Amino acid sequence: MNEQRVRRDPEGTRRRILEAATQQFTQFGLAGARVDAIANAAGTNERMLYYYFTSKEGLYVAVLESMYAQFGEREARLDLSGLDPTDAIRKLAQSIWAYFWDNPQWLSLINNENLHKGRYLERSSGLRATISPVVDLLRVTLERGVAAGQFRAGIDPLDFYVTLVGLGYYVVSNRFTLDAFLGRNYAQPQQQASISALHADMLLAYLHEGALASSDQPRNIELDRA
Amino acid sequence: MNEQRVRRDPEGTRRRILEAATQQFTQFGLAGARVDAIANAAGTNERMLYYYFTSKEGLYVAVLESMYAQFGEREARLDLSGLDPTDAIRKLAQSIWAYFWDNPQWLSLINNENLHKGRYLERSSGLRATISPVVDLLRVTLERGVAAGQFRAGIDPLDFYVTLVGLGYYVVSNRFTLDAFLGRNYAQPQQQASISALHADMLLAYLHEGALASSDQPRNIELDRA
Amino acid sequence: MNEQRVRRDPEGTRRRILEAATQQFTQFGLAGARVDAIANAAGTNERMLYYYFTSKEGLYVAVLESMYAQFGEREARLDLSGLDPTDAIRKLAQSIWAYFWDNPQWLSLINNENLHKGRYLERSSGLRATISPVVDLLRVTLERGVAAGQFRAGIDPLDFYVTLVGLGYYVVSNRFTLDAFLGRNYAQPQQQASISALHADMLLAYLHEGALASSDQPRNIELDRA
Amino acid sequence: MNEQRVRRDPEGTRRRILEAATQQFTQFGLAGARVDAIANAAGTNERMLYYYFTSKEGLYVAVLESMYAQFGEREARLDLSGLDPTDAIRKLAQSIWAYFWDNPQWLSLINNENLHKGRYLERSSGLRATISPVVDLLRVTLERGVAAGQFRAGIDPLDFYVTLVGLGYYVVSNRFTLDAFLGRNYAQPQQQASISALHADMLLAYLHEGALASSDQPRNIELDRA
DNA sequence: GATGAATGAGCTTTCATTCAT
DNA sequence: CATGAATGAAAGCTCATTCAT
Numbered sequence: 001m002n003e004q005r006v007r008r009d010p011e012g013t014r015r016r017i018l019e020a021a022t023q024q025f026t027q028f029g030l031a032g033a034r035v036d037a038i039a040n041a042a043g044t045n046e047r048m049l050y051y052y053f054t055s056k057e058g059l060y061v062a063v064l065e066s067m068y069a070q071f072g073e074r075e076a077r078l079d080l081s082g083l084d085p086t087d088a089i090r091k092l093a094q095s096i097w098a099y100f101w102d103n104p105q106w107l108s109l110i111n112n113e114n115l116h117k118g119r120y121l122e123r124s125s126g127l128r129a130t131i132s133p134v135v136d137l138l139r140v141t142l143e144r145g146v147a148a149g150q151f152r153a154g155i156d157p158l159d160f161y162v163t164l165v166g167l168g169y170y171v172v173s174n175r176f177t178l179d180a181f182l183g184r185n186y187a188q189p190q191q192q193a194s195i196s197a198l199h200a201d202m203l204l205a206y207l208h209e210g211a212l213a214s215s216d217q218p219r220n221i222e223l224d225r226a
Numbered sequence: 227m228n229e230q231r232v233r234r235d236p237e238g239t240r241r242r243i244l245e246a247a248t249q250q251f252t253q254f255g256l257a258g259a260r261v262d263a264i265a266n267a268a269g270t271n272e273r274m275l276y277y278y279f280t281s282k283e284g285l286y287v288a289v290l291e292s293m294y295a296q297f298g299e300r301e302a303r304l305d306l307s308g309l310d311p312t313d314a315i316r317k318l319a320q321s322i323w324a325y326f327w328d329n330p331q332w333l334s335l336i337n338n339e340n341l342h343k344g345r346y347l348e349r350s351s352g353l354r355a356t357i358s359p360v361v362d363l364l365r366v367t368l369e370r371g372v373a374a375g376q377f378r379a380g381i382d383p384l385d386f387y388v389t390l391v392g393l394g395y396y397v398v399s400n401r402f403t404l405d406a407f408l409g410r411n412y413a414q415p416q417q418q419a420s421i422s423a424l425h426a427d428m429l430l431a432y433l434h435e436g437a438l439a440s441s442d443q444p445r446n447i448e449l450d451r452a
Numbered sequence: 453m454n455e456q457r458v459r460r461d462p463e464g465t466r467r468r469i470l471e472a473a474t475q476q477f478t479q480f481g482l483a484g485a486r487v488d489a490i491a492n493a494a495g496t497n498e499r500m501l502y503y504y505f506t507s508k509e510g511l512y513v514a515v516l517e518s519m520y521a522q523f524g525e526r527e528a529r530l531d532l533s534g535l536d537p538t539d540a541i542r543k544l545a546q547s548i549w550a551y552f553w554d555n556p557q558w559l560s561l562i563n564n565e566n567l568h569k570g571r572y573l574e575r576s577s578g579l580r581a582t583i584s585p586v587v588d589l590l591r592v593t594l595e596r597g598v599a600a601g602q603f604r605a606g607i608d609p610l611d612f613y614v615t616l617v618g619l620g621y622y623v624v625s626n627r628f629t630l631d632a633f634l635g636r637n638y639a640q641p642q643q644q645a646s647i648s649a650l651h652a653d654m655l656l657a658y659l660h661e662g663a664l665a666s667s668d669q670p671r672n673i674e675l676d677r678a
Numbered sequence: 679m680n681e682q683r684v685r686r687d688p689e690g691t692r693r694r695i696l697e698a699a700t701q702q703f704t705q706f707g708l709a710g711a712r713v714d715a716i717a718n719a720a721g722t723n724e725r726m727l728y729y730y731f732t733s734k735e736g737l738y739v740a741v742l743e744s745m746y747a748q749f750g751e752r753e754a755r756l757d758l759s760g761l762d763p764t765d766a767i768r769k770l771a772q773s774i775w776a777y778f779w780d781n782p783q784w785l786s787l788i789n790n791e792n793l794h795k796g797r798y799l800e801r802s803s804g805l806r807a808t809i810s811p812v813v814d815l816l817r818v819t820l821e822r823g824v825a826a827g828q829f830r831a832g833i834d835p836l837d838f839y840v841t842l843v844g845l846g847y848y849v850v851s852n853r854f855t856l857d858a859f860l861g862r863n864y865a866q867p868q869q870q871a872s873i874s875a876l877h878a879d880m881l882l883a884y885l886h887e888g889a890l891a892s893s894d895q896p897r898n899i900e901l902d903r904a
Numbered sequence: 905g906a907t908g909a910a911t912g913a914g915c916t917t918t919c920a921t922t923c924a925t
Numbered sequence: 926c927a928t929g930a931a932t933g934a935a936a937g938c939t940c941a942t943t944c945a946t
Contacts, residue, residue, distance in 0.1 A: 009905095010905070013905085013906085027341075028257065028341075029255055029257060029258070029338075029341055030258070031254065031255055031257040031258030032255070032256070032257030032258075034939090034940080034941090035940080035941055035942085036939095036940085036941090044906085044907090045906075045907055045908075046907095046941085046942080047906075047907065047908085047942090047943085047944095048905085048906065048907085050941090050942070050943080051905080051906080055941080055942085056941065056942090108340075108341055110400065110403050111337040111340070111341065111399070111400075112255075112341070113402070113403055114334075114337070114399060114400055114401070114402045114403055115253075115254075115255055115334055115337065115338070116402075117402045118402030118403055118405065118406045121402075121403065121406040122406065132408075135408070155424075156420070156424075158408055158410055159420065159421045159424050160424070161408075162396070162397065162404060162408070162410075162412075162421065163393065163421070163424060163425060163428065165396070166392060166393060166395075166396030166397060166400075167389065167392060167393065167396075169392075169396050169400070170388070170391070170392030170393075170395050170396050171388065171392060173337070173340060174336065174337075174340055174392075174395070175340070176339070176340045176342075176343050176344030176347075177336050177339055177340055177344055177347060178388060179344065180344045180347040180348065182358075182361070182384055182387075182388070184384055184388075186388075194382070194385065195385045195388065195389070198381075198382075198385050198386070198389060198432075199389060201432060201435075202389065202428055202429070202431070202432040203428070205428070205431040205432040205434075205435040206424075206427060206428040206431040206432070208431075208435075209427075209431040209434075209435070235930090236929075236930065239930080239931085260914090260915080260916095261915080261916060261917085262914090262915085262916090270931080270932095271931075271932060271933075272916085272917080272933095273917090273918085273919095273931075273932060273933080274930080274931065274932085276916090276917065276918080277929095277930075277931080281916085281917080282916065282917090465926085465927085479793075480709065480793075481707055481709055481710070481790075481793055482710070483706065483707055483709040483710030484707070484708070484709030484710075484793075486918090486919080486920090487919080487920055487921080488918095488919085488920090496927085496928090497927080497928055497929075498920085498921080498928095499921095499922085499923095499927075499928060499929085500926085500927065500928085502920090502921070502922080503926080503927080507920085507921085508920065508921090560792075560793055562852065562855050563789040563792070563793065563851070563852075564707075564793070565854070565855055566786075566789070566851060566852055566853070566854045566855055567705075567706075567707055567786055567789065567790070568854075569854045570854030570855055570857065570858045573854075573855060573858040574858065584860075587860070607876075608872070608876075610860055610862055611872065611873045611876050612876070613860075614848070614849065614856060614860070614862075614864075614873065615845065615873070615876060615877060615880065617848070618844060618845060618847075618848030618849060618852075619841065619844060619845065619848075621844075621848050621852070622840070622843070622844030622845075622847050622848050623840065623844060625789070625792060626788065626789075626792055626844075626847070627792070628791070628792045628794075628795050628796030628799075629788050629791055629792055629796055629799060630840060631796065632796045632799040632800065633746075634810075634813070634836055634839075634840070636836055636840075638840075646834070646837065647837045647840065647841070650833075650834075650837050650838070650841060650884075651841060653884060653887075654841065654880055654881070654883070654884040655880070657880070657883040657884040657886075657887040658876075658879060658880040658883040658884070660883075660887075661879075661883040661886075661887065687909090688908075688909065688910095691909080691910085712935090712936075712937095713936075713937060713938085714935090714936085714937090722910080722911095723910080723911060723912070724912095724937080724938080725910075725911060725912080725938090725939085725940095726909080726910065726911085727938095728937090728938065728939080729908095729909075729910080733937085733938080734937065734938090
């Protein structure tokens, strides 16, 4: 767009289409996004879109893949190794929730994909691989917590991961309807911080309950943005 | 369609259109739903849709309103008065989460509305009124729990409500992508029950933590369907 | 509209429909006018329109007839008997041109009818009768002028009538395009008065030219086509 | 249609659409013309119409522009330089009136535009420029006539131009209703010739009246409204 | 690799009209 | 006399896609 256009720039054209498509699909959904609007925003013509991505759906799948790859990369960079298990859980939650607030369009895309019952995700290969490392990281952290007498035993890491993610996801994804119904605007940093603290405390209250040793006092957490 | 058609039946026609529209909008979203498919499914013609609802968007707003009204009615019928505060929280959570599992299309609609940044909800009047009674119910229950020495004090009822709702919402709404990534299918009753138990225990662990008296042991909960 | 509605008022309903239709047809033409807009403006429903006028076209013809009747009545009331022939011509012209300025929608209707090649006028009976008295009046006046030695002889009254009418008609009917092209707004009273004076002087210059004494015989001109 | 179609012919496609649209708009008006009929007559599909002209209205404006351009070109080719002023006026009138008889659809279009209060003409730029040369030509001719002692002085060229044009316009534009009312068919060459002679004589009677010697000053007349 | 031209199917919406009460 | 409900056809327009260069 605002970058110097080169006559022949296959990489650039492909990338610009993908970026424009990401913007359009996350804003309007698969059905609502317009092929010509994407081409336009990418500074190219509709034909190139078909050249690189075969079809609108092919482009949509490519967007899905690229966004999951981004999320996966971010998660993979997370290092909880040196931390006390309780702090590690807080840091993991913080990291994921902050990502959601920074990339709400990612959630839109996932919601859209759920609307389609995950149909397009099936076309992609190797997606499961991108996400599992985080679950492994969590499993190890939970085990470390149990061993340290901080956490209760017998927790299913997958369920716990889903719970942790869901707490952050819901607030971000549903911020508009929550504002409309309840009159609370979670886009405001203060509201964000306070419910995030509640969520973190809740996760840890559960982990600490019935652990060998007694727990820390809940602290407010500040979401640090990448 | 599968009901006996009457020649002149304004009430019925309107209702059949609304039902068909609900089905189509929840399945395909606002952009993806087709007006002629709605008319068809309603056993009438496209013209009547405009006769009663002015436009596709007008119909969409009517669907939104009717679904919120349904949810509100259901919640309003909930009676927690005779219950011990801890049991009351379990029952409230159970009731809401069960509603989500029974009406996943409702969540699709809300996700769609969030995609549109709550734009269409603004056209509706009196929506906040439908939902607030539940929050009041929760507030009273929390106060009762504090008074009984079971719950910690100082909890924001709105944040707690959002948290409770979000725990159930996320799992239902994202069941397809969760299955695709993590390989866990929360549509299976067993998985549903086990994560719901986790969620309920977590809510109560938080409430009990730092309460004056010590808490009950977490029990597995069975979601009872309406 | 702003008159007290009576439950059963056949005359009133019919009249209100006709008035509303006149407004809509003159503003939008036959194709552009909307049946439901007419019914709406008449404060009734579309069905009554069909009850009284059979079809949209039937209503259009009724509007045509009523407007011609009005114009005819106006002309019939014109009394030139006591006047000097020259003054009589001026008064006749004035009267007709003033009618055009006061009822420009009448011209729109006639233009519309010419667009349709007079197709709908043919359905009407007795229209020719309404207009001829004025031509008779003009014929008599011209004869009086000739007898008085004021006017030239040998003028075809019909051609002269058409010329007189056309001079006023064109300026009113084409006021918008004339403004757009030439930058002269004939809706302004001053411009109106000045071109009307030109037209009247021109008619009389022609009539006076060669009065008593013989002048050039009117010559046929051949239009050469490009 | 009746021309050999070429696969790729942007110029031709655009031109064929414009021609077909001219035919349809002049025959049925803006509201009455059908987009698919235009596309059909142009031997293309509706989509191309929007490709080249954005909308039905955009196409209508393009037609307006092209017709005015044609009229302007024709007028611009007129050469009155060698002629006696009186003959020049006759030739100018002849030329314009002949154009009207040869292109009655042009008048329909202008009538339509007046129905729309000149709304679409406003979207066009540079239309005034196309018509003014003729007025200049007329101004010069009138001045030559005055200088030669043939014409009266003090004539407003714009008013005179409007009058000259209007005389021919009215008869062509209203030929159908005139036939219906008065029973005179001006489409017949004989009737055409005879009224055209009247009009030309009238214009010249006015110009000649009071040439050299002073005559009546044109008086403003007040139109008395009924 | 890149682009303007072309397409047919299908979209939402509106039309004049008729039915049933 | 009057009215709300219903209808099929067609309107203007947009869609994702492909052709030809």
